[in-house]
Amino acid sequence: MTLPARHITREFFDGLYADYKPRFIRIARSYVRDDMVAEDIVTDSFLYFWEHRAELTITTSVPAYVLGAVKHGCLEWLRNEKNRLNIRQKIHTTAYHSIQARIAALEACDPGQLFASEVAAIVQEEIGRMPEPMRGIFVASRFEGKTYQEIADTTGISVRNVKAAIQKALGIMREALKDYLPAWMIALFINQMRF
Numbered sequence: 001m002t003l004p005a006r007h008i009t010r011e012f013f014d015g016l017y018a019d020y021k022p023r024f025i026r027i028a029r030s031y032v033r034d035d036m037v038a039e040d041i042v043t044d045s046f047l048y049f050w051e052h053r054a055e056l057t058i059t060t061s062v063p064a065y066v067l068g069a070v071k072h073g074c075l076e077w078l079r080n081e082k083n084r085l086n087i088r089q090k091i092h093t094t095a096y097h098s099i100q101a102r103i104a105a106l107e108a109c110d111p112g113q114l115f116a117s118e119v120a121a122i123v124q125e126e127i128g129r130m131p132e133p134m135r136g137i138f139v140a141s142r143f144e145g146k147t148y149q150e151i152a153d154t155t156g157i158s159v160r161n162v163k164a165a166i167q168k169a170l171g172i173m174r175e176a177l178k179d180y181l182p183a184w185m186i187a188l189f190i191n192q193m194r195f
Contacts, residue, residue, distance in 0.1 A: 006054040008062065017046055020063050024070050031074045032081075041077060045069035119177060126176045130169060137162055138169035 021042055028038035049056070049066050058065045127135055133155055140146045140154070141162075148166075152159045 006056075008053055013046075013050055016062060016066075020066065021046065024067060027067070028070050028074050032077055037077060038074075041073035042070055045073055122176050123173065126172055130172065133157070134165045134169055137165040141166050 024042040024045070025035075025038050028041045029035060032038050032041065045066050048069060049062070056065070060068075127139065130138060137151055137155065140151045141148070146154070148159045148162045151162045155162070
């Protein structure tokens with residue numbers, strides 16, 4: 001069956017194609033594991049042979065030459081698939097590590113701490129803006145743990161005025177922290193803060 005490739009007729013080629021295409025597809029499919037890919041490789045191999053027959057020097061049989069082209073096509077497809085899978089694996093690994101890092105960061109993040117430091121900064125700022133003696137009274141009551149009577153004795157003002165100053169300071173804090181905490185949490189937070 002060895003013929004000079006340029007002398008191969010259309011009839012010979014059509015017979016060759018009809019006889020060997022199904023066999024070659026089975027062989028290609030056993031390697032690439034995809035029916036459509038196997039058929040494309042075999043069809044492309046036969047087409048390449050037909051289109052380049054005038055330039056080819058075939059030392060084996062024509063079916064062996066075409067099967068060699070099928071083998072080459074399968075190898076090329078498998079190498080490309082290996083590269084695609086390698087790239088997908090790297091993308092998957094990178095995405096996996098990125099998700100792991102985000103999970104770890106989120107698990108390590110204590111929103112309460114972030115929130116508390118922001119609220120503490122606002123409280124500090126508002127205390128700094130309070131006029132005296134309100135600032136001193138508020139700090140003595142909420143951060144030094146002094147009673148109204150102790151503050152009144154220290155400042156020389158009445159207990160009623162101490163209560164009024166504290167109520168006014170708490171009103172300032174509620175207004176400043178209204179977007180951050182409900183009113184009951186503001187009082188709790190301020191009672192727990194220490195300078």
